[in-house]
Amino acid sequence: MSEENNNGVTTMSPLQQPILALRELIGFDAAQLVAFLPSQKRHVSLWHQGYSPASIDALADQFPRLYPPGFTRQLSPRDRLPPSISECAGKMFPPFLATSVYRSALHPQGFQDGMTIELGIEGRHLGLAHFSSCTPGAFNQRVRTLARGAQPLLEAALRERLPALHAEQSVPVYFDRQPGRQALYAPRPPAGLDHQRMARALASLKDDTLTAFWLEGRRAFRLHAQKLAGEDVLATLTPTPLPMNMTSAEMRVLSWLAAGLGDRDIARRLCLSERTVHSHVASLLRRLGVQRRAQLSAQAAANNWFVPDARGLILASVPGLGH
Structure with missing residues (x-):
């Protein structure tokens, strides 16, 4: 979703900016921003980079079905750090490495580690931010802490980009x-x-x-x-x-x-x-x-x-x- 200005220079959309800015802090090989549609009770992909079509669909549709909103609180009740494969896969149910999301979509692309940030404002679920890496153990506790600090930026970008999505009368x-x-x-x-x-x-x-x-x-x-x-x-x-x-x-x-x-x-x-x-x-x-x-x-x-x-x-x- 990059844009090209009148001088032919490609620029980033407001959705891309906070996600790609994280690359300097938490190296990743693929990222995706997913929004929740309240009236339809389903998620849709807003932006992605580095994922195959199968991975895009799996992370936007299958993942939130397997792990409904609130999974971060269950897996990290004290610090609320976003879960990652390398540090939380053993606590997830169903076991993430055994799901079709990983085995049929992510693993064939060579991804060895992944992390998901739940996005929400004032108790309202807005969506998800997925990150994947081909490097095992890429999303350790330090990286998860950095990602937690960047969560408000992602939430603000998502809310600003879809200003009327959660309005009561919209x-x-x-x-x-x-x-x-x-x-x-x-x-x-x-x-x-x-x-x-x-x-x-x-x-x-x-x-x-x-x-x-x-x-x-x-x-x-x-x-x-x-x-x-x-x-x-x-x-x-x-x-x-x-x-x-x-x-x-x-x-x-x-x-x-x-x-x-x-x-x-x-x-x-x-x-x-x-x-x-x-x-x-x-x-x-x-x-x-x-x-x-x-x-x-x-x-x-x-x-x-x-x-x-x-x-x-x-x-x-x-x-x-x-x-």
């Missing part, structure tokens, strides 16, 4: 983008949510994350989308009023203004008359207290005040998004 919507498999899963989606329209709108997502608005009729949601490992997407919808008391129609017009369209093209996109679009633009100028359309566009882009369209044209056009 609705997680997960879908994969593999060819021919745009299936969506939402245990309690908002009534009338157009899954396929959302899938089409986010299919062009190129950045790791997106913050925007989503409209279903007159209902408005704040949309946070996070690209997961394997090109899957997790979107969270949080009911919220539109900014500056905008109407849904004005938000749709503002979205196309941010993309650089004029009144005639906006009217064609929204199946409105040009006169109606001009009226909405005049209303937006009054609401935002500005005099020029360029100022409307700038405020929309700066505050993520737009709704992605089904063809991905707005994502590709709004400055700083979709590039």
Whole structure:
């Protein structure tokens, strides 16, 4: 999930930074960050490096099934150090070295030691951070202590990267983008949510994350989308009023203004008359207290005040998004 800036230089995403910074302290050959989806009661991989597809799936899905949240407290009740194969495997049940996670996924890659940090804030389980090494005994007590000290950094990065994931009113919507498999899963989606329209709108997502608005009729949601490992997407919808008391129609017009369209093209996109679009633009100028359309566009882009369209044209056009 590295990103490339306008100068062609590859940079690290905010999720990578705290994990890879640990490499100087606790050498490892592979790492993975896994997030917990409360509404679906399952884990998904957010970022990984060095693991095979089989290891990624095993650590994200099978591992938390074998060892539910709270295993650190059971294995290290006093110091709460993250468990490792070299120092805690004998205490784990079922025995980790005998599980298919290790024997079928990790061992074939040559990993001899592993360590897992449980991530949570205020008693709420957020996910897991897995580390593996081809060196036996790599994750001894000293390394486990260093990892425990870095745990708050990982928790903060995970919470910041998925800001609405654990909000009380947010609705997680997960879908994969593999060819021919745009299936969506939402245990309690908002009534009338157009899954396929959302899938089409986010299919062009190129950045790791997106913050925007989503409209279903007159209902408005704040949309946070996070690209997961394997090109899957997790979107969270949080009911919220539109900014500056905008109407849904004005938000749709503002979205196309941010993309650089004029009144005639906006009217064609929204199946409105040009006169109606001009009226909405005049209303937006009054609401935002500005005099020029360029100022409307700038405020929309700066505050993520737009709704992605089904063809991905707005994502590709709004400055700083979709590039």
